[in-house]
Amino acid sequence: METFNLGRFSDPSILILASLAGSSKHGYAIMEDVESFAGVHLGPGTLYGAIARLESQGFIEPLPVEERRRPYRLTASGIAFLHEQLSGLESFASMGLQRLRLAGPGL
Amino acid sequence: METFNLGRFSDPSILILASLAGSSKHGYAIMEDVESFAGVHLGPGTLYGAIARLESQGFIEPLPVEERRRPYRLTASGIAFLHEQLSGLESFASMGLQRLRLAGPGL
DNA sequence: CGTATTACTACGTTAAACGGAGTATACCCA
DNA sequence: TGGGTATACTCCGTTTAACGTAGTAATACG
Numbered sequence: 139m140e141t142f143n144l145g146r147f148s149d150p151s152i153l154i155l156a157s158l159a160g161s162s163k164h165g166y167a168i169m170e171d172v173e174s175f176a177g178v179h180l181g182p183g184t185l186y187g188a189i190a191r192l193e194s195q196g197f198i199e200p201l202p203v204e205e206r207r208r209p210y211r212l213t214a215s216g217i218a219f220l221h222e223q224l225s226g227l228e229s230f231a232s233m234g235l236q237r238l239r240l241a242g243p244g245l
Numbered sequence: 246m247e248t249f250n251l252g253r254f255s256d257p258s259i260l261i262l263a264s265l266a267g268s269s270k271h272g273y274a275i276m277e278d279v280e281s282f283a284g285v286h287l288g289p290g291t292l293y294g295a296i297a298r299l300e301s302q303g304f305i306e307p308l309p310v311e312e313r314r315r316p317y318r319l320t321a322s323g324i325a326f327l328h329e330q331l332s333g334l335e336s337f338a339s340m341g342l343q344r345l346r347l348a349g350p351g352l
Numbered sequence: 353c354g355t356a357t358t359a360c361t362a363c364g365t366t367a368a369a370c371g372g373a374g375t376a377t378a379c380c381c382a
Numbered sequence: 383t384g385g386g387t388a389t390a391c392t393c394c395g396t397t398t399a400a401c402g403t404a405g406t407a408a409t410a411c412g
Contacts, residue, residue, distance in 0.1 A: 156341040228338035234263040
Protein backbone atom coordinates (compact mmCIF):
# COMPACT_ATOMS: atom_id res chain seq x y z
CA MET A 139 0.00 0.00 0.00
CA GLU A 140 1.40 3.36 -1.06
CA THR A 141 0.56 6.01 1.50
CA PHE A 142 1.02 9.69 0.78
CA ASN A 143 4.59 10.81 1.06
CA LEU A 144 5.55 13.72 3.27
CA GLY A 145 9.19 13.61 2.27
CA ARG A 146 11.50 15.81 4.24
CA PHE A 147 8.57 18.03 5.22
CA SER A 148 7.72 15.60 7.96
CA ASP A 149 8.80 16.84 11.33
CA PRO A 150 8.76 13.68 13.44
CA SER A 151 7.33 15.67 16.36
CA ILE A 152 4.07 16.42 14.59
CA LEU A 153 3.75 12.86 13.37
CA ILE A 154 4.15 11.63 16.92
CA LEU A 155 1.65 14.12 18.30
CA ALA A 156 -0.84 13.19 15.58
CA SER A 157 -0.35 9.54 16.43
CA LEU A 158 -1.06 10.20 20.10
CA ALA A 159 -4.15 12.18 19.11
CA GLY A 160 -5.61 8.88 17.94
CA SER A 161 -4.92 7.28 21.31
CA SER A 162 -2.24 7.12 23.96
CA LYS A 163 0.48 4.66 23.06
CA HIS A 164 4.09 3.71 23.68
CA GLY A 165 7.08 4.37 21.42
CA TYR A 166 7.06 1.21 19.40
CA ALA A 167 3.33 1.50 18.74
CA ILE A 168 3.80 5.12 17.67
CA MET A 169 6.42 3.96 15.20
CA GLU A 170 4.04 1.45 13.66
CA ASP A 171 1.12 3.84 13.64
CA VAL A 172 3.09 6.61 11.95
CA GLU A 173 4.36 4.16 9.40
CA SER A 174 0.86 2.98 8.57
CA PHE A 175 -0.95 6.30 8.47
CA ALA A 176 1.77 8.55 7.05
CA GLY A 177 4.06 6.11 5.28
CA VAL A 178 7.00 7.51 7.21
CA HIS A 179 9.40 5.21 8.99
CA LEU A 180 10.98 6.69 12.11
CA GLY A 181 14.17 4.96 13.26
CA PRO A 182 14.71 4.56 16.99
CA GLY A 183 17.07 7.53 17.25
CA THR A 184 14.58 9.84 15.56
CA LEU A 185 11.60 8.47 17.44
CA TYR A 186 12.85 8.42 21.00
CA GLY A 187 14.82 11.62 20.53
CA ALA A 188 11.67 13.41 19.42
CA ILE A 189 9.64 11.83 22.24
CA ALA A 190 12.13 13.09 24.82
CA ARG A 191 11.95 16.59 23.37
CA LEU A 192 8.15 16.57 23.32
CA GLU A 193 8.09 15.49 26.94
CA SER A 194 10.52 18.18 28.02
CA GLN A 195 8.38 20.72 26.17
CA GLY A 196 5.31 19.53 28.07
CA PHE A 197 3.38 18.44 24.98
CA ILE A 198 3.22 14.81 26.04
CA GLU A 199 3.46 13.04 29.39
CA PRO A 200 4.35 9.50 30.38
CA LEU A 201 1.85 7.05 31.78
CA PRO A 202 2.84 4.32 34.25
CA VAL A 203 5.21 1.78 32.75
CA GLU A 204 3.56 -1.54 32.10
CA GLU A 205 5.48 -4.56 30.84
CA ARG A 206 8.57 -2.62 29.70
CA ARG A 207 6.33 -0.28 27.73
CA ARG A 208 6.33 3.40 28.43
CA PRO A 209 3.09 4.84 27.05
CA TYR A 210 2.59 8.55 26.50
CA ARG A 211 -0.43 10.75 26.16
CA LEU A 212 -0.99 14.27 24.90
CA THR A 213 -1.18 17.03 27.48
CA ALA A 214 -3.64 19.89 27.14
CA SER A 215 -0.90 22.08 25.77
CA GLY A 216 0.13 19.31 23.38
CA ILE A 217 -3.41 19.17 22.06
CA ALA A 218 -3.51 22.93 21.64
CA PHE A 219 -0.15 22.96 19.94
CA LEU A 220 -1.06 20.11 17.60
CA HIS A 221 -4.32 21.75 16.68
CA GLU A 222 -2.58 25.00 15.88
CA GLN A 223 0.06 23.27 13.77
CA LEU A 224 -2.40 21.17 11.84
CA SER A 225 -4.66 24.11 11.14
CA GLY A 226 -1.73 26.10 9.84
CA LEU A 227 -0.61 23.16 7.79
CA GLU A 228 -4.03 22.66 6.29
CA SER A 229 -4.31 26.33 5.35
CA PHE A 230 -0.85 26.31 3.88
CA ALA A 231 -1.45 23.15 1.87
CA SER A 232 -4.75 24.30 0.43
CA MET A 233 -3.32 27.71 -0.39
CA GLY A 234 -0.37 26.08 -2.13
CA LEU A 235 -2.62 23.76 -4.11
CA GLN A 236 -4.76 26.72 -5.09
CA ARG A 237 -1.67 28.52 -6.35
CA LEU A 238 -0.72 25.48 -8.37
CA ARG A 239 -4.19 25.36 -9.90
CA LEU A 240 -4.18 29.03 -10.82
CA ALA A 241 -0.63 29.45 -12.01
CA GLY A 242 0.14 25.88 -13.00
CA PRO A 243 -1.20 26.08 -16.55
CA GLY A 244 0.51 29.41 -17.11
CA LEU A 245 4.01 28.62 -15.87
CA MET B 246 -2.04 40.56 10.66
CA GLU B 247 -1.49 37.24 12.41
CA THR B 248 -0.78 34.54 9.88
CA PHE B 249 -0.98 30.85 10.72
CA ASN B 250 2.12 29.50 12.37
CA LEU B 251 3.86 26.44 10.99
CA GLY B 252 6.43 26.35 13.77
CA ARG B 253 9.25 23.91 13.28
CA PHE B 254 7.12 21.89 10.89
CA SER B 255 8.01 24.31 8.14
CA ASP B 256 10.59 22.90 5.80
CA PRO B 257 11.90 26.01 4.04
CA SER B 258 12.05 24.06 0.77
CA ILE B 259 8.30 23.61 0.57
CA LEU B 260 7.67 27.23 1.50
CA ILE B 261 9.97 28.32 -1.31
CA LEU B 262 8.36 25.99 -3.83
CA ALA B 263 4.91 27.20 -2.79
CA SER B 264 6.06 30.77 -3.21
CA LEU B 265 7.32 30.06 -6.70
CA ALA B 266 4.01 28.35 -7.51
CA GLY B 267 2.45 31.80 -7.21
CA SER B 268 4.92 33.24 -9.69
CA SER B 269 8.59 33.14 -10.55
CA LYS B 270 10.63 35.41 -8.32
CA HIS B 271 14.09 36.03 -6.93
CA GLY B 272 15.41 35.21 -3.48
CA TYR B 273 14.59 38.38 -1.69
CA ALA B 274 11.07 38.43 -3.10
CA ILE B 275 10.60 34.81 -2.01
CA MET B 276 11.64 35.82 1.48
CA GLU B 277 9.02 38.56 1.60
CA ASP B 278 6.34 36.42 0.03
CA VAL B 279 6.90 33.54 2.46
CA GLU B 280 6.84 35.96 5.33
CA SER B 281 3.54 37.44 4.22
CA PHE B 282 1.67 34.28 3.30
CA ALA B 283 3.05 31.86 5.89
CA GLY B 284 4.27 34.16 8.64
CA VAL B 285 7.66 32.48 8.52
CA HIS B 286 10.82 34.52 8.31
CA LEU B 287 13.65 32.85 6.45
CA GLY B 288 17.09 34.28 7.15
CA PRO B 289 19.52 34.53 4.25
CA GLY B 290 21.42 31.39 5.25
CA THR B 291 18.25 29.33 5.35
CA LEU B 292 16.80 30.87 2.20
CA TYR B 293 19.74 30.70 -0.16
CA GLY B 294 20.90 27.37 1.21
CA ALA B 295 17.51 25.87 0.47
CA ILE B 296 17.38 27.52 -2.96
CA ALA B 297 20.75 25.99 -3.88
CA ARG B 298 19.54 22.57 -2.80
CA LEU B 299 16.29 22.89 -4.74
CA GLU B 300 18.21 23.88 -7.83
CA SER B 301 20.62 20.96 -7.54
CA GLN B 302 17.61 18.66 -7.14
CA GLY B 303 16.11 20.02 -10.34
CA PHE B 304 12.96 21.37 -8.69
CA ILE B 305 13.66 24.97 -9.62
CA GLU B 306 15.76 26.61 -12.31
CA PRO B 307 17.33 30.06 -12.61
CA LEU B 308 16.14 32.64 -15.07
CA PRO B 309 18.48 35.22 -16.62
CA VAL B 310 19.92 37.62 -14.05
CA GLU B 311 18.45 41.08 -14.29
CA GLU B 312 19.66 43.97 -12.17
CA ARG B 313 21.55 41.85 -9.62
CA ARG B 314 18.44 39.73 -9.13
CA ARG B 315 18.49 36.03 -9.80
CA PRO B 316 14.92 34.89 -10.35
CA TYR B 317 13.89 31.24 -10.21
CA ARG B 318 10.97 29.29 -11.54
CA LEU B 319 9.54 25.87 -10.83
CA THR B 320 10.50 23.08 -13.18
CA ALA B 321 8.00 20.43 -14.23
CA SER B 322 9.43 18.06 -11.67
CA GLY B 323 9.29 20.81 -9.04
CA ILE B 324 5.60 21.27 -9.77
CA ALA B 325 5.00 17.54 -9.54
CA PHE B 326 6.96 17.28 -6.33
CA LEU B 327 5.21 20.25 -4.76
CA HIS B 328 1.83 18.89 -5.72
CA GLU B 329 2.63 15.54 -4.18
CA GLN B 330 3.92 17.10 -0.98
CA LEU B 331 0.98 19.45 -0.57
CA SER B 332 -1.53 16.70 -1.20
CA GLY B 333 0.13 14.52 1.38
CA LEU B 334 0.26 17.42 3.78
CA GLU B 335 -3.39 18.22 3.30
CA SER B 336 -4.40 14.60 3.88
CA PHE B 337 -2.21 14.39 6.92
CA ALA B 338 -3.53 17.63 8.40
CA SER B 339 -7.17 16.77 7.90
CA MET B 340 -6.64 13.28 9.26
CA GLY B 341 -4.90 14.71 12.30
CA LEU B 342 -7.66 17.24 12.89
CA GLN B 343 -10.23 14.49 12.56
CA ARG B 344 -8.40 12.46 15.18
CA LEU B 345 -8.39 15.45 17.49
CA ARG B 346 -12.13 15.90 16.98
CA LEU B 347 -12.88 12.26 17.70
CA ALA B 348 -10.49 11.59 20.54
CA GLY B 349 -10.07 15.11 21.87
CA PRO B 350 -13.06 15.13 24.20
CA GLY B 351 -12.17 11.70 25.52
CA LEU B 352 -8.48 12.16 26.26
C1' DC C 353 25.35 62.92 0.25
C1' DG C 354 24.40 59.91 3.75
C1' DT C 355 20.98 56.69 5.16
C1' DA C 356 17.77 53.02 4.03
C1' DT C 357 16.42 49.31 1.16
C1' DT C 358 17.41 45.69 -1.87
C1' DA C 359 19.76 41.42 -2.83
C1' DC C 360 22.76 38.78 -1.95
C1' DT C 361 27.55 35.91 -0.26
C1' DA C 362 30.16 33.72 3.21
C1' DC C 363 30.68 31.54 7.35
C1' DG C 364 30.09 29.43 11.77
C1' DT C 365 27.17 27.20 15.29
C1' DT C 366 23.81 24.20 16.77
C1' DA C 367 19.84 21.26 16.78
C1' DA C 368 17.99 17.31 15.34
C1' DA C 369 17.16 13.84 11.89
C1' DC C 370 18.75 9.47 10.87
C1' DG C 371 20.55 4.98 11.25
C1' DG C 372 23.44 1.17 13.09
C1' DA C 373 24.41 -1.60 16.87
C1' DG C 374 23.32 -3.52 20.92
C1' DT C 375 20.31 -5.25 24.91
C1' DA C 376 16.72 -7.62 27.00
C1' DT C 377 12.32 -9.64 27.51
C1' DA C 378 8.39 -12.15 25.86
C1' DC C 379 6.16 -15.33 22.34
C1' DC C 380 5.72 -19.08 19.29
C1' DC C 381 6.32 -23.53 17.47
C1' DA C 382 8.61 -27.63 16.16
C1' DT D 383 13.57 -26.80 25.32
C1' DG D 384 15.71 -24.01 22.78
C1' DG D 385 16.11 -21.28 18.57
C1' DG D 386 14.13 -17.84 15.89
C1' DT D 387 11.15 -13.78 15.72
C1' DA D 388 8.73 -9.79 17.49
C1' DT D 389 8.69 -6.28 20.86
C1' DA D 390 10.60 -2.19 23.04
C1' DC D 391 13.84 0.12 23.84
C1' DT D 392 19.02 2.59 24.87
C1' DC D 393 23.24 4.42 23.21
C1' DC D 394 26.00 6.72 20.17
C1' DG D 395 27.95 8.48 16.08
C1' DT D 396 27.40 10.93 11.53
C1' DT D 397 25.44 14.11 8.64
C1' DT D 398 22.37 17.57 7.30
C1' DA D 399 20.34 21.71 7.20
C1' DA D 400 18.24 25.37 9.82
C1' DC D 401 19.46 29.64 11.58
C1' DG D 402 21.80 33.83 12.51
C1' DT D 403 25.62 37.28 12.11
C1' DA D 404 28.39 39.87 9.44
C1' DG D 405 29.62 41.79 5.45
C1' DT D 406 29.29 43.59 0.52
C1' DA D 407 27.55 46.21 -3.06
C1' DA D 408 24.34 48.54 -5.68
C1' DT D 409 20.33 51.32 -6.16
C1' DA D 410 16.79 54.56 -4.36
C1' DC D 411 15.27 58.63 -1.74
C1' DG D 412 14.81 62.57 0.31
